[in-house]
Amino acid sequence: MATIQEKISKLFPAATFEQADTLQITIPDAQLQSLARTLRDDADLAFDFLVTIVGMDWKDSLGCIYYLASSTHANTLAIKVSTTDRENPMLHSVSEVWTIAEIFEREVYDFFGIVFIGNKDMRRLFLNIDWVGYPLRKDYDTNPDLNPVSIENERQSDGTDMYLENAEGKIEKKHRLIFEKDDFVVNIGPQHPATHGVLRFRTAVDGETIKKIDVYMGYIHRGVEKLCEDLTYPQTLHFMDRLDYFAAHNYHHGLCLCIEKAAGIEVPRRAQVIRVIMDELSRIASHCLFIGTFCMDLGATTMLFYALRVREQILDIMDKTCGARMTFNYDVIGGVMADLDENFVADVKALLAVLPKNIKEYNKIFTGNVITKNRMEGVGVLSKADAIDYSVTGPSGRASGWACDGRKTHPYSIYSELDFEQVVMEEGDSMARFKCRMKEIEESARIIEQLIDNIPAGDICAKVPKVLKLPVGKWFQMVEGCRGVFAVYLESDGSTKPYRLKIAPPCLPLAAVVDHITSGNKIADLITIGGSLDYIVPDMDR
């Protein structure tokens, strides 16, 4: 870390440093772009993966914290930029350095009203064009009369404003149309069977060929981050279930780790092992459902039912221990909520026994099929460079050859002790994404096999004070969800409630990359590509 700090302080004397769990560089807005470029391009630094942009309201100032990681080394880094102008806050965009920043910055604009100079698309991301106020600002007026529930269609703009800096350093406002004038635009969604929820693609098509896609989200934006600011730490946990409801355990695990790190709580070994087993079980369940829905999107409805069979078996195991089929609320701060069911080990072993047969069956019915191959091979190719540029993590990123498994790159809990492979493929097409998940099921089964006979005895939960107060500070935690890297940023002001809880979902980049990999393909390919990316809309909308 010291070397990074030395190197940057040499190049940017204006930068100040702060060591929390991640090294944080504070830099004036004017130097942000050149710092970003240096961080990405310098061979030693190589911070090419923008995990998230955390919009912040520090009451006296507004700003952003950029969390960076790398595809080649395990360091993480944070950049902090702020502005004291609350009326017209403006910061420079880093979307030319990391393409994914375009959509992250739109999110920050939506929540905090910070305009990014140089970003080509400055529409609101989740909220209506007429929405009054910026909800995550601390002075947001929550009066429902300002933003009433309306059954009138929302007003939409065909264009977007962008703010560019000209040669003299003045900011100019320009208008840009999203689609060309005579484009034939088809609305796919929000209520559409293949968008896996309420996502809307405004698709410009030329016959059957897709020219451009404008991803339009917010149809299930529930304001989780704002809600969390009014809840105590244990209460915030249950929202994690309802973000990515297939990876409920993994998300819980992530937030719990973050809060435990902040509070300095040591989790008993038994709880850690149980958590990892549960994570991997839900990964298998999630990937099974992916196989099912993906095949259904391609028209092979029967596969859905075969895939759901395994999922039901896992849900039964969960049901016995956690008491629910989907929203488990099982991981709590300091451990897990309840001890394992007495049949747990036997049930899991029964599952592991049938799993290889089932995977074989899936491959026989679906993967080897000629039509399947034609539909999936070479469709929606995402190169490794683009995957990193768009922060596409998880199985989708690994299918493009980027070894981005959070369990290997930033090991947490007991993953560093376990023996498992990181599934990485080279092709980057839909088939690779599909196969990658199939293989991950096997890897998850391997992890469970190692642990299931070695669950240590002991407490399932550490002693945690009834009223949990965190010290002043900020913490950042990445875990591997079922669809990619799930990150939590937590800032505390010393009270029982989080000052800011930022959830960085893996699905937002997945949706952002759709336009890039579909253009030039057929309408049917959009369904294939969307299905193979496997995004969960409530996760990206939060």
Added chain:
Amino acid sequence: MEVTTKSMPYEAWKDNEYIEKLVQELQENGTNVIVGTFDKLINWGRSNSIWPLTFATSCCGIEFVSLGAARFDMARFGWEVARASPRQADFMMVAGTIVNRMVPVFRRLYDQLAEPKYVIACGGCAISGGPFRKSYHVAKGIGDIVPVDVFVPGCPPRPEAMIYGIMQLSRKIKVEKFFGGVNRQERNQKFFEDHPMD
């Protein structure tokens, strides 16, 4: 009058008083023999053929998928013909949160359904906003937007609860009146008069 279905004894139903009251209300002025028979035939058809609209916004939608799968198999009741086009569906299982931006879309979908149409509010979010009730961007229940026939609580409700909910809907349809008397279309009309929006 006892409103029963094939697979469940009358006593096993939870809220028989409601249905009985409904029957009484509908048959206040007696039933014409011929019209009543026609009604019975029509209601037999309708109550046994409720096709859902594929509509899901979040977690509850996945339980709805489970409902169609082999374990719970809603095809047994003839509900598996999920239509993607609202024109061809009979009821809407509102599975998941309805947020402000979704409200116009949701209302439009409801308007696009062909009569007779029914709505089941499934899960806490659809009933009242659920865990997200205090949010700035969530509609506090769909009961103010469209007339709801059945509420199925849970977060998400288990598939068994969903089956129970749809069977309750089926029971409600069974006592409807197509000809004469007070029928549901008038009641729906009244709902929209009571809930003006904008």
Added chain:
Amino acid sequence: MFDFSNVTGWIHDLLSSFMADWLVVVTECVLIGLGLLLAYALLALFYIYFERKVCAAFQCRLGPNRVGPFGLLQSFADMFKILIKELISLKHTDKLLFALAPYLVIAASMLAFAVLPWGKGLQIIDFNIGIFFLIAVSSIGVLGILLAGWSSNNKFTLIGALRSGAQMVSYELSIGLSVITMVAFAGTMSVTGIVEAQSECWFIFSGHIPAIIAFIIYMIAGTAETNRGPFDLPEAESELTAGYHTEYSGIHFGFFYLAEYLNLFIVAGVATLLFFGGWMPLHIPGWEGFNDVMNYIPTPIWFIGKAVVLSFVIIWFKWTFPRLRIDQLLALEWKYLLPINLFNLVLMVLVIVYGLHGPVCPVIE
């Protein structure tokens, strides 16, 4: 074998005994029309139930079992409901074409029924170009689908209709060519003639390799022609919601829904006629006793039974394969099926010329 023309002849004689000639014709037309409608409705309802049960079996489910015994009345309940469901009239649509389209689709499949050989002597109209007529009228259906998609004034339906147009026009070629192959083999276009020619041995057995190739191609093209999976692009649910009939509700949608299943029956029926001997019982040359036993099974049962088995195969396709993409679909037809088909026709001619085939009864004209 019982000849149903005895019954029809007797009815004809009975009617003519007390009616004027023109009145007899009118009465017979009405009777046949009623019978046809009844058969039509029952068949469609049976098929809906059949498909739902078969699909459930493939998916390890039970399928409808609550309404009536074994759920047999499920499709009746559905029909009652669809009949009285609201017909939504839309703004900004071509009202006439919008209303006409479902009737065109249903009329096409109904006309095709006229020449299907249901049993010995049980055929509504038997004329010398029966098979030609069948192909001609069954292509009216595509017109209905195109109109439906166009007049709905909806982008999804339009894309669905255009896909459907491209698909059905292309696959019509394959159907036509494989039918011609078999017509060449039979030496007649008359439906009765084709069936009679198979009285010793069904064409699929006697026709050698070209007949088998023609059968496979016919089944692929027939599946495409009925817009069923894996060729269900025009109504691909995960892409175009409900495709060309997205905007239709009530009984108009019911017509499309029924026509889909009836077309399935027609495709299977024509395959039965061309390759499996129509209503002709299974005969094996030389096995006199066996042939006699087979003759005791009534001919309509043979025809419907074979058609149902073949439709089972088509349903099997649908619930197994993923869907093709539009370019792959057209490539399959124009790059593979069509050349193979043309080659197959030549092969068939060679087989006929050199007499390499099995026994074929001479056509009595």
